[in-house]
Amino acid sequence: MIATAVAVPVVVALLVVVNVFGPGSEDTSGDDGGAVAEVDGQPVSPRDESPVEVDTPPITPEADAACPALMSQLPLEIAGETSRRVDSDSPYAYAWGDPAQVLVCGADVPAGFVVGGPQALGINGVTWFVDTTDPTVNVWTTVDRTVPVQISIPASTDGSVAIALSPVIAGAIPFTEPQPGG
Known part of the structure; x- marks a missing residue:
């Protein structure tokens, strides 16, 4: 013992x-x-842990009414990318990965959006307008929600984050008929 x-x-x-x-x-x-x-x-290079600077439009009453439901449902990890801290004037911005893939709830419908145009994609219950004019980033914007949601995705990556978020957005932000941008 x-x-x-x-x-x-x-x-x-x-x-x-x-x-x-x-x-x-x-x-x-x-x-x-x-x-x-x-x-x-x-060897794996260290991940950038600095906050992502996000420019956001002014917060509207519509965004204040709809965006909290979406923001509370966003996952910490999506499409293999983990969430990152965001530095923004709006609480309705979120980011994943490095390089960052940035979501903004309460965005504007892009001026180039035409209802039924070739850049409109229906994915998992959400209609997206995909702006590919910037060679470094593809900007995906919902055009059939009461408050548009925008995801900026580096052109070097695919749209898997937008695709994976479509059901979350469809469940959180109510549907509305698409209107032309402007």
């Missing part, structure tokens, strides 16, 4: 020392202690 009472704390102490300092106390590798994450043997 006494041997067990002595052996258990000694084993626990050894486990702590090995886990904290490693199996050997000497470090001859020349490593300064900075760890680099690896995936499948390849």
